[in-house]
Amino acid sequence: MTVKRKLYGLAALGIFIAALVAAVAVYSVVSMSRASHSIFDNALLVNKNVSALVVMFEQSRSLLRSVSPDAGQQAIASTFAAFDAIDQKLADTSIDVFRSITNEGVRAVVTSFIDSLDQSRQVSQSIFKAWLAGDRAAAAIMLNVDDARNEAAIREKLTILTNFVDKLAADDLAELERTQHATIVVAVAVAAVMPFLIYLAFLVARQIALPITALTLAARKVERRKFKPEMISHVVSQRNELGALARVFQAMAIDVQRRQEELEAEVQARTRDLETKNLQLETSQQRMETELDIARSLQGAMLPQRMPKHPSYSGRAIMRPARELGGDFYDFFIIGEDQIGLVIADVSGKGVPAAFFMAISRTVLQASAREGRSAGDCLAETNTILCEQNPLEMFVTVFYGILNLRTGVMSYANGGHNPPVVVHHDGAVTTLPQTGGMAMGIMSGLTYEEGTISLEAGDTLFLYTDGISEAMDMEGREFTVERLLESLGASHRQSLDIVVTSVTDAVSRFVGDAPQHDDMTYLVVRYKGSPDTIDSGNMGVLQHSAAAA
Structure with a gap:
């Protein structure tokens, strides 16, 4: 009113x-x-x-x-x-x-x-x-x-x-x-x-209302930046309280308009500076995204895409990074004529630092393994080298196993990593016993105990990182190792492609629309038996076919 x-x-x-x-x-x-x-x-x-x-x-x-x-x-x-x-x-x-x-x-x-x-x-x-x-x-x-x-x-x-x-x-x-x-x-x-x-x-109401109405209209003009001092000159000339109020208002309105003009000029200048800086930031962002794409391609190229062909085994590997660059990695490589090295690892942190530390860890570990060292000695030497070249004080958990393709015996050492799962040919699902090793890159001079396991034809090794067992749904519940073992219950009767798909689908169904916070990596290897046994079986099949002919 x-x-x-x-x-x-x-x-x-x-x-x-x-x-x-x-x-x-x-x-x-x-x-x-x-x-x-x-x-x-x-x-x-x-x-x-x-x-x-x-x-x-x-x-x-x-x-x-x-x-x-x-x-x-x-x-x-x-x-x-x-x-x-x-x-x-x-x-x-x-x-x-x-x-x-x-x-x-x-x-x-x-x-x-x-x-x-x-x-x-x-x-x-x-x-x-x-x-x-x-x-x-x-x-x-x-x-x-x-x-x-x-x-x-x-x-x-x-x-x-x-x-x-x-x-x-x-x-x-x-x-x-x-x-x-x-x-x-x-x-x-x-x-x-x-x-x-x-x-x-x-009469009294009119004498008071007219000057106040004039001041009200002047205030609206100030708000619209259309105020002129002569709009209230007839009120300013009055020698009473309303005249004093009008004089104060007139001076204030002139000062406000001047400050608004100065502020607008400054805002325009700042806006031009921000536009220039935003353009620079967009350019830098595009360059960074391009560099990240290149780094992601290089990281993918560093990891082996398929396992070396051999009649004694078959294998599949998947890595799904939570960000553009992941810290998880897997590796497999031939050692001599009858052995293959199997590696699964998880670097602390995410993004570019984890990716660089992953590349260094994989290179050092593979170089040490190709020199024929045992699994424990290989982890010990790799840990020493990483501790000497670790300015960011990062660490990596790793499992390294050496599988003898003729005997099916695998010796392994574990540096603070999740124990792999063994799916036996008869459907039994177990985890490898821990060897008590510490993650690499934390303390130099550590030794790593070794364990052994004998695989039979049809047994499957499932090596994974904690991005699978610790995947969370929308309510913060974890997928857990128990659910992983349950999803692998029927894998002894399935091909490796189906095993990989079933585990991936189980994790996806559990997580739903929840964002992925950790890399998910797993390496699946199925042992088919000694190459001599496989060759003998194939020869028997050929002879039986010739006799029948």
């Missing part, structure tokens, strides 16, 4: 108050008129009830006077019965009259009158009782003395009551007339002054 509307509202409120005063005056006149009618109604009711009492009193007196001195007992009893009925009605009416009186002064006078009636009733009853008892002399004395005295007292009290009620009504009416006159005078005065009050209220 604007100030102008508020001021006009105050003027309207003043008019309403004046009208309310006039309405109250009129209501007072009406209320007093009703009060006068109430007074007359009450006086009329008192007169009516007192008149009824007087009539019944006269009837009882007539019955009492109608008894002759020589009347018989039966006539007296009959007259007394009629008298008693009127007397009972007189008593009930007296109670009604007393209850109908609201004025305390009238109540006192009526009470005195009713007391006189009660005394007269008692004397009349005593006279009848004396007649019925046969004591006519006593009855005659009470009739001539007491009854006459009571009748005189009643008439006196009736006169007093009538005069009091008339005087009370006259006084109330006089007071009512005076009040009505005063109320009418006030109402007329208010009605006469009201037009002047209306004019004065609107």
